[in-house]
Amino acid sequence: MRCPYCGSLDTQVKDSRPTDDSSSIRRRRVCPDCGGRFTTFERVQLRELTVVKKSGKRAPFDRDKLMRSVQVALRKRLVDPERVDRMINGLVRQLESSGEAEVPSEKIGELVMQGLKPLDEVAYVRFASVYRNFREARDFGPLLDELSSEEGGPPPEKSKQDV
Incomplete structure (x- = not known):
């Protein structure tokens, strides 16, 4: 793994552990040349995918x-990044x-929409x-x-006081 600080190809792994959802390995690395420390993540890739647009x-x-x-x-929405990462990992695995x-690409878009709906409307x-x-x-x-019908009926109408 190349050092992001000095470009050296000789970095050493100091610590390895699975991430919380066990979808990847987190490796803590150090460069013996410059002493820089950094983290990498290793994921399993089952196959090379090609997107047909x-x-x-x-x-x-x-x-x-x-x-x-x-x-x-999700910009400016309060959604736990870990939930987002799990959704993306599940989608990629699928x-x-x-x-x-x-x-x-249509299939990917539909899968993202299916994942986002329960995450944040x-x-x-x-x-x-x-x-x-x-x-x-x-x-x-x-x-x-469609969203309001799934929640059990139409959204409540606003009264003149709400406006």
Whole structure:
């Protein structure tokens, strides 16, 4: 592992332990050349995935890109980062264990929406608005109706005092 401080290729592992959800190994490393200390994470990758985009282009699956898009939807929302990481890990495991080397981007988007809905409804709506390419405010109607019907009925109407 290359040292991020001096670029040396000779770093030493000082401590290894599984993460809380046992989905990766956390390694504490030290560089003998500059004395720099840093942490790396090692994950199991079952297979190389390729994302097939709507245009037909193919790109390697990028877990970090997926995490960034979810974090954009969750911006300024109070959601435990560990829950987000578990959701992403579960999604990636589901994709890798599906047996398919090529995954349509639509499938990834739908899986993210399924994961976000129980995590945070606002983030779910934010992600859906970009994923489904909403153009006008009325495009949100069916999505919000779906959410309110799952909660057991329509949202309460506001009285004149609330406005």
